[in-house]
Amino acid sequence: MGKDRSSDRLPADGGPVRHTPVLLHEAVEALRPRDGGRYLDGTFGAGGYTRALLAVADTKVLALDRDPTAIAAGADLVSQARGRLTLVEARFSHLEDVARAQGFAPLDGAVFDIGVSSMQFDRIERGFSFRGDGPLDMRMEGRGVSAADIVNEADEETLADILYFYGEERASRRIARAIVHDRRLAPFVSTKPLAEMIARVAPGRPNDIHPATKSFQALRIAVNDELGELLDGLAAAERVLAEGGRLVVVTFHSLEDRIVKQFLSERCGRGETGSRRLPGEPAPPPMSFICEGRQPIAPSRKETAENPRARSAKLRHATRTAAPSFPLGDKLTRLARLPARDKGKV
Known part of the structure; x- marks a missing residue:
């Protein structure tokens, strides 16, 4: 692994570290x-x-x-x-x-x-989390299609597929249908109303993760093509x-x-x-x-x-x-x- 550089290693390093690297x-x-x-x-x-x-x-x-x-x-x-x-x-x-x-x-x-960092997740204004009411954004680069764009513009079938394939959300079609219905009354622009709506139409069991967790993961993955x-x-x-x-x-x-x-x-x-190949198979x-x-x-x-x-x-x-x-x-x-x-x- 190379020599021990404990004597000249960079201090841990460059100021306080807000994110703890895993493994x-x-x-x-x-x-x-x-x-x-x-x-x-x-x-x-x-x-x-x-x-x-x-x-x-x-x-x-x-x-x-x-x-x-x-x-x-x-x-x-x-x-x-x-x-x-x-x-x-x-x-x-x-x-x-x-x-x-x-x-x-x-x-x-x-x-x-891989995935979202603690700094991104913890900043309410980035819209990755629904612990506070931040803008429905989720863009890692701060440009391009946002989560609000997808939620307010994608058709019901696409929304359901995003929630199902990227969030493994079993209630994907029910949630997508509710999104399309509610956005006709007012567009979704922040995280809290969307999370509350999902909890209302697809409530979880006691001690489970918040009902909106998988949907927010799915939207984040779709926004950033993760x-x-x-x-x-x-x-x-x-x-x-x-x-x-x-x-x-x-x-x-x-x-x-x-x-x-x-x-x-x-x-x-x-x-x-080799035993799984047929005789003569390259x-x-x-x-x-x-x-x-x-x-x-x-x-x-x-x-x-x-x-x-x-x-x-x-x-x-x-x-x-x-x-x-x-x-x-x-x-x-x-x-x-x-x-x-x-x-x-x-």
Whole structure:
């Protein structure tokens, strides 16, 4: 993992950290950063993974974030890193172009911490949470289609599919029907009225999560194309990682983990054995990744006790081989996007 840099590591670092990175130790262990290595933090956030990569070895780090507020907040860390950190406002699906433009290709490792960060979630004005009454926004970049646009403009069928596929909401059609009915009277512009309406038409059982939780997750994923971004980011990492480069992904719900699991399963050839091929059938192409050890890795009891948001996290990792990258197949694409019949409706 490179030499111990405890004597010159960046202080923890650049001011107070508002976001606690999940599975940080496990992610760094899986990345195995080395002196002189070039690493990508695809989801900079408050810089937790980046700080760790800069601290444990004499690395250079390219960090991306699509949220301009995260980029602005990271300016002090860039200065402290003294040329070892390059921070770019970009989606991680664009990582290949950014890495090549910044002279970071090929990469020795890439880490992704998928989903919304604590800083985004805790700021009521961003509209990710319904704990207060903020604008119905949810845009990580602050531009493009907002949650209010989808709620007030999408047709009932599209709304139901968004809630069902991205939120796994069983009452999706009932909620979509109520949204379409109520928005005729007044558009939804803030989080609290929408959350209250969902609780009214699809009430939960005592001690369950709030009835609006899954719907808000679904809208956030749709607004930011989070599953499509994840899939495209994985494919981009496959193309730009050097042989022996390490890919580490931390997810927080089953939809994300399913995509990462399927992607790595295809790339690592799990379940592909010679005995399953018919006589004369050609061997499968060389695998582009090697998956080692028992996966996924879950947080310890200590971590979940200290940080309840870690309880659903899962970490998967793999090592790049010299084999060519694979095209994305239909099975993976279906996991990341709504059915084709819904395209163009929003």
